[in-house]
Amino acid sequence: xxxxxxxxxxxxxxxxxxxxxxxxxxxxxxxxxxxxxxxxxxxxxxxxxxxxxxxxxxxxxxxxxxxxxxxxxxxxxxxxxxxxxxxxxxxxxxxxxxxxxxxxxxxxxxxxxxxxxxxxxxxxxxxxxxxxxxxxxxxxxxxxxxxxxxxxxxxxxxxxxxxxxxxxxxxxxxxxxxxxxxxxxxxxxxxxxxxxxxxxxxxxxxxxxxxxxxxxxxxxxxxxxxxxxxxxxxxxxxxxxxxxxxxxxxxxxxxxxxxxxxxxxxxxxxxxxxxxxxxxxxxxxxxxxxxxxxxxxxxxxxxxxxxxxxxxxxxxxxxxxxxxxxxxxxxxxxxxxxxxxxxxxxxxxxxxxxxxxxxxxxxxxxxxxxxxxxxxxxxxxxxxxxxxxxxxxxxxxxxxxxxxxxxxxxxxxxxxxxxxxxxxxxxxxxxxxxxxxxxxxxxxxxxxxx
Amino acid sequence: xxxxxxxxxxxxxxxxxxxxxxxxxxxxxxxxxxxxxxxxxxxxxxxxxxxxxxxxxx
Numbered sequence: 001x002x003x004x005x006x007x008x009x010x011x012x013x014x015x016x017x018x019x020x021x022x023x024x025x026x027x028x029x030x031x032x033x034x035x036x037x038x039x040x041x042x043x044x045x046x047x048x049x050x051x052x053x054x055x056x057x058x059x060x061x062x063x064x065x066x067x068x069x070x071x072x073x074x075x076x077x078x079x080x081x082x083x084x085x086x087x088x089x090x091x092x093x094x095x096x097x098x099x100x101x102x103x104x105x106x107x108x109x110x111x112x113x114x115x116x117x118x119x120x121x122x123x124x125x126x127x128x129x130x131x132x133x134x135x136x137x138x139x140x141x142x143x144x145x146x147x148x149x150x151x152x153x154x155x156x157x158x159x160x161x162x163x164x165x166x167x168x169x170x171x172x173x174x175x176x177x178x179x180x181x182x183x184x185x186x187x188x189x190x191x192x193x194x195x196x197x198x199x200x201x202x203x204x205x206x207x208x209x210x211x212x213x214x215x216x217x218x219x220x221x222x223x224x225x226x227x228x229x230x231x232x233x234x235x236x237x238x239x240x241x242x243x244x245x246x247x248x249x250x251x252x253x254x255x256x257x258x259x260x261x262x263x264x265x266x267x268x269x270x271x272x273x274x275x276x277x278x279x280x281x282x283x284x285x286x287x288x289x290x291x292x293x294x295x296x297x298x299x300x301x302x303x304x305x306x307x308x309x310x311x312x313x314x315x316x317x318x319x320x321x322x323x324x325x326x327x328x329x330x331x332x333x334x335x336x337x338x339x340x341x342x343x344x345x346x347x348x349x350x351x352x353x354x355x356x357x358x359x360x361x362x363x364x365x366x367x368x369x370x371x372x373x374x375x376x377x378x379x380x381x382x383x384x385x386x387x388x389x390x391x392x393x394x395x396x397x398x399x400x401x402x403x404x405x406x407x408x409x410x411x412x413x414x415x416x417x418x419x420x421x422x423x424x425x426x427x428x429x430x431x432x433x434x435x436x437x438x439x440x441x442x443x444x445x446x447x448x449x450x
Numbered sequence: 451x452x453x454x455x456x457x458x459x460x461x462x463x464x465x466x467x468x469x470x471x472x473x474x475x476x477x478x479x480x481x482x483x484x485x486x487x488x489x490x491x492x493x494x495x496x497x498x499x500x501x502x503x504x505x506x507x508x
Binding site: 323326330331334337338340341344345347348351355 | 495
């Protein structure tokens with residue numbers, strides 16, 4: 001006889017009864033969501049427990065070995081309450097990869113098998129777990145010395161070439177481009193989209209790929225903007241990974257994040273150069289930055305112009321002052337030159353007068369000299385005549401006779417030598433008062449000296 | 451002839467007069483030349499003065 005067998009329904013009913021009898025209450029369970037999907041208003045989940053790995057980064061966590069697994073369901077009526085509650089507190093939807101704390105009771109259905117039926121959820125547990133994981137990533141980034149690298153970068157003054165990482169279809173990218181274009185100041189930006197998946201599991205690798213494409217032509221871009229449209233409750237977990245944070249932190253260009261949420265900062269926000277809430281705000285930031293640079297340029301331009309005007313005014317005044325002095329200066333020159341010309345004319349006149357005077361004087365002198373010379377000559381002649389007269393007078397014999405001298409004549413001729421009158425010769429002696437005649441007695445042999 | 455050249459010629463004439471280098475017969479001719487040069491120089495000064503005024507008014 002073959003052993004007793006059961007129908008599957010019978011057996012499953014036994015299991016159901018066993019479950020319902022032994023596990024009567026509700027239990028809080030901590031597990032990781034491996035799957036989570038909504039269907040017909042109900043929420044179907046796969047809960048797993050993995051062996052805790054030593055390094056608690058997001059990557060290694062997923063690599064843990066599975067040690068437990070179970071389905072869970074949240075019925076529509078309950079889910080309608082729990083879903084908004086969870087999302088309001090946790091700021092994100094319930095999704096695969098999250099650690100959750102659920103209040104459950106067991107249910108074994110003969111047709112559908114075992115499930116935990118969820119009646120409550122503790123969002124703070126999820127938040128705490130996420131916060132711990134985030135903190136671990138932050139600690140590691142700090143340990144690697146890359147956490148603040150982006151903060152040390154500066155947006156270039158003329159930050160106009162913008163590499164955008166976003167999803168092609170997202171409204172956020174359109175908002176960003178429109179906001180940049182309609183900046184009201186005629187500022188020009190060049191943007192190019194480096195498409196990436198901005199939601200879900202693939203965010204990390206997709207964004208890293210986009211960053212790598214930008215890095216390959218980094219010299220063509222001034223900064224990178226990572227933006228994403230969508231509400232505050234969107235799934236941001238993809239941005240909280242170590243690998244992405246490392247890539248962003250060490251990127252050579254400043255990265256601006258505007259990934260659309262407003263409560264907690266994602267790690268990406270923390271390591272980026274600047275974070276803003278929305279794509280529009282990212283555009284506004286860039287417009288404001290370039291606008292400030294433009295203001296500086298305009299101010300500088302104004303200052304240069306003002307300075308140039310002032311300087312020109314100063315120089316104009318200097319010139320006009322100088323110009324005012326020119327006639328005065330020239331009149332001095334003119335006066336000096338005219339004085340010089342006058343002096344020359346006077347000198348000439350004086351010289352000429354002197355010359356004429358001198359010539360006159362010379363002529364006069366000649367005239368005077370002529371008279372003087374004639375006078376002197378006359379005087380000389382007169383004197384000569386007088387002398388001659390005197391000499392002539394002195395020679396008159398009558399005067400000699402008068403003074404007692406006498407003349408002896410022989411035969412009418414004056415007797416000069418006794419020899420000419422031998423003894424016996426009759427001589428005639430003339431005296432002043434008359435003539436006497438006498439006879440020579442003797443003649444001395446030696447003539448006496450006269 | 452420039453103003454300087456005129457002035458130099460004038461000064462040369464005066465210097466030669468002072469040095470008595472001209473004969474009496476030459477003097478009149480040189481004096482005429484000198485007077486002409488003086489008149490030229492003065493006219494030049496006056497014209498320059500007027501030119502400056504005009505230029506500055508513009």
